[in-house]
Amino acid sequence: MTDRYTRTAVALHWLIALLIFAAFPLGVYMHDLPLSPYKLRLFSYHKWIGVTVFMLAVLRVTWRATHRPPSMPGTMADWEKLAAHTTHYALYVLILIVPVSGWLMSSAKGFQTVWFGVLPLPDLVGKDKELGDMLLEVHKVLSYLLFGLVLAHIGAALKHHFIERDDVLVRMIPFLRKRP
Numbered sequence: 001m002t003d004r005y006t007r008t009a010v011a012l013h014w015l016i017a018l019l020i021f022a023a024f025p026l027g028v029y030m031h032d033l034p035l036s037p038y039k040l041r042l043f044s045y046h047k048w049i050g051v052t053v054f055m056l057a058v059l060r061v062t063w064r065a066t067h068r069p070p071s072m073p074g075t076m077a078d079w080e081k082l083a084a085h086t087t088h089y090a091l092y093v094l095i096l097i098v099p100v101s102g103w104l105m106s107s108a109k110g111f112q113t114v115w116f117g118v119l120p121l122p123d124l125v126g127k128d129k130e131l132g133d134m135l136l137e138v139h140k141v142l143s144y145l146l147f148g149l150v151l152a153h154i155g156a157a158l159k160h161h162f163i164e165r166d167d168v169l170v171r172m173i174p175f176l177r178k179r180p
């Protein structure tokens with residue numbers, strides 16, 4: 001039975017968290033800007049960050065499927081374990097489908113994504129304004145759901161650390177672990 005995450009799992013966790021904290025506020029901010037070269041530049045940055053989240057999410061889910069994480073503390077009630085598992089599962093699904101919904105939307109709106117300006121990604125669907133508008137709604141709802149779950153996830157981690165005083169947060173931040 002392992003009591004710690006692999007270094008790869010920890011690195012992917014924090015990298016994806018950081019990128020979500022960049023992509024989400026940027027998405028909210030840029031959406032309401034008047035059309036300008038500045039807005040289009042921010043759209044590109046947002047898309048590059050989002051596609052990076054997708055690539056890392058594919059790696060992360062593959063890693064998770066092949067590496068068992070440490071088990072939850074025995075002090076947790078069954079309903080708490082179920083809530084944690086459900087949230088984690090939903091987060092894995094959302095970090096995959098939020099970027100894909102953005103990619104689909106950009107394709108439908110007729111804007112190809114060129115990752116960091118160097119790697120052109122294939123359009124997933126043909127240009128279709130109605131579909132693009134519908135996908136924007138889907139992208140928005142899923143993004144807000146993702147961000148809401150991320151906030152709940154952070155709240156739960158802080159509760160473990162400051163109220164339960166167990167090692168759930170510390171094992172995701174290895175440098176906080178006390179040396180023997």
Ligand code: HEM
Pocket residue numbers: 019020023024025027028030031032043046047048049050051053054095098099100101102103104105106113136139140143144146
């Ligand atoms: C973790 C990844 C992502 C998150 C959290 C995210 C989040 C968001 C949010 C919150 C908005 C604002 C929605 C609104 O207020 O209407 C937005 C807009 C947008 N997103 Fe994403 N997004 C992600 C990935 C992507 C990807 C991969 C693409 C495309 C390749 C993309 C393309 C867009 C575009 C083009 C808009 C602006 C749509 C418009 O204003 O017309 N997003 N995103």
